[in-house]
Amino acid sequence: MERDSIIKVIALMVTAFGIGIDFTGALMLVPAIENSFDADITSTQWVLNIYALFFAMTMVAGGRLGDLYGHRKVMLIGLSVFLFSSVLRLIAPNLDFLIGARALQGVGAGCIWPCTLALGATKVARDEHRALVMGLILAGVTSGNVFGPIISGFVVNLGDWRLFFLANVVFSTVSTGTTLALIPRETDHKTGEHIDFAGMGILSMAVLLLLYGLDVGADWGWLSAPLLAVFFLSAVLLGLFSRVEKRVRQPLLLPQMMQNRQFRITLGLNMFNVSAAFVGLLYFPQYMQKVLGWSAFESALGLAPLTVLLAVGSIVSGTLYNDFGPKRLMFWGYLSATAGAASIVILPMSLGYLQILPGMALIGLGATLTVGPSGTAAVCAVRPERAGLVGGLSFMVHLVYGAVSVAVATAIMYTASLSSLGTQLAKAGIDMPAADQKAINSGTLTTRTAQAIMGKLDAHQAETVKSAIATAFDAGMNMAFVFATISVSMGLILALLLDERKLHKVA
Incomplete structure (x- = not known):
């Protein structure tokens, strides 16, 4: 060069x-x-x-x-x-x-x-x-x-x-x-291109409303009328997005592509591989800081088994695509990620860092074998002239589902940890108002609100509450990874359904 x-x-x-x-x-x-x-x-x-x-x-x-x-x-x-x-x-x-x-x-x-x-x-x-x-x-x-x-x-x-x-x-x-x-500078540009701003705007608002509903659900009540209205409006916008896509000149999801069974499968394979990785990237550092008491820098080093595998694997997996085929790579990748997410749930908190270390490694390996190959398979499921569109679309689906996964996992985590905290405080005989429990739930205890609440307790009660919060965080994180395990395991099914013979070859 x-x-x-x-x-x-x-x-x-x-x-x-x-x-x-x-x-x-x-x-x-x-x-x-x-x-x-x-x-x-x-x-x-x-x-x-x-x-x-x-x-x-x-x-x-x-x-x-x-x-x-x-x-x-x-x-x-x-x-x-x-x-x-x-x-x-x-x-x-x-x-x-x-x-x-x-x-x-x-x-x-x-x-x-x-x-x-x-x-x-x-x-x-x-x-x-x-x-x-x-x-x-x-x-x-x-x-x-x-x-x-x-x-x-x-x-x-x-x-x-x-x-x-x-x-x-x-x-x-x-x-x-x-x-x-x-x-x-470039002098030659395409002409006649059309951008589906209407479809992107409607889809963005639908997803944004869904994420907002999952955010406020614990405060509003999961069956409250305002929250159900938010979810209903999100669903209406998703339906409207489908109708708009049938009318615009160059939709995000071309109808002829969506009629392609292998393309639909590969689009799903681009979705589900992100759940465990996104949830892990959010919760592993917090676990190390809030439960193990590590500093932010120590937590960054502790996250290396996941981040290094994600970095190295995303490059290496491209060289494996033609040798092993996408079906085999993604099956074993999804199996690894599923096992990794499940290990977080199964291993006890008493192991400390070892509770999450195997999960980080397995989730990183799973992402290595699925993220790159799923994007490549999506491109290979359509005609070569649509490669650019599908490459961007598959990554868009990847990120959007990642955001939804984090929102769902956090809603589950917060609800489960709050329930665990309340149960432990009741067993310890500590009468704490529900509002105060919400304020310290899954927190670091160094915020102004948390310090004011902890200031009301004697030394013995304060230590009991600190231990209860750490245990509650672990319980909530485990439930978040139950969702991640179920989500990632869906990719196993899709990998088995993929027909490699209907994908064109890549150079």
Whole structure:
């Protein structure tokens, strides 16, 4: 590869690295954000969910806009949005402001990522180097996935979680400069492309309402009229999305693709593989900090068995696709992830870190064998000219279902841990108001509200409550992984139903 091309690839890898550190790094900040804004876990889950949702829903449009107006131009716009939102998060005065900035950052990432891939595939590499270039870009983002938690854990240990977003500002600035200096402007663009903004808007609102309902369900009551109305409206919008897709010129889900049984199966395989990984990325760091008492930096290192496998495996699995076939890879991958999620439920809390270590390794291995092959299989289930659309669509489904999985798991976790906490306090003879139990449930006990509640207790009662909260968190996490186990196991069935003979070959 020529020196000029190598420099351009490095520039794209820096951009990919910035995307990678943000996704996993922000998860390590959840306990610190809870303390800073006196929030609970049902609120801080939006740090992951809102980003994943807006990233997913913007990505297809970002790729299409790049086709129309130039991938370099759209990527620079995305980097500007990413940089601006990072500054907003750096100065966020409250949790709602932070979540809004996180949503905006998802929009920026949704413009950056497809355009980064397109530039690597079409403007930087020769045909014979394309696979190498795409692998290097993927290595950039997965390396970011590994280093993100380490960076965020380090800044939390310094005493200010906001410093993590300063890293986003630095990488966004560097990426913008290298793109302007090293990536040439494009002159040829597609014409006649249409973007399904109506479909994306309706689907986004439907999913957003579903996530919101799962967030407030424990407070409103799962059978309350307002909550049922939110779920009903979400279902109505999903029905409307289906009708809109039949009328627009270029829908997200082309009817002829949805009539393809193998494509539907591969789309499902792109969904279910994310449940255990997303739930683990959210809860493993919290378990290490809230139950084991580890620092944020120690928790980042403790998460390495999962993040390193996700990073290395996503590159290696591509080389296994043709040798072993997607059916075999995904079956064993889903089996591994199912066993990993189930091990979290089965192993006792008394094992400490060893309760989650086997699960992290098995979930990471499962993701290694399913994420890449499921995306490739989806592309191979349709005609080659639809590869770009299906690649973006499969990743969109992947992220949206990941956000839904986290919301469902958190609703289950919060309800189960609150029930466990109440039972333990009753057995210990501690009479604590329900409102106070909700305030300290699954928390770090260092928020202002939690400290005020704990201040009402004598020393013996305080130790009993601390032990009860840790046990309740573990009980809630176990129930969250019951859901993850069931969700991931659905992929086993789909892997068995996949007919490899109806997928075209990949080079």
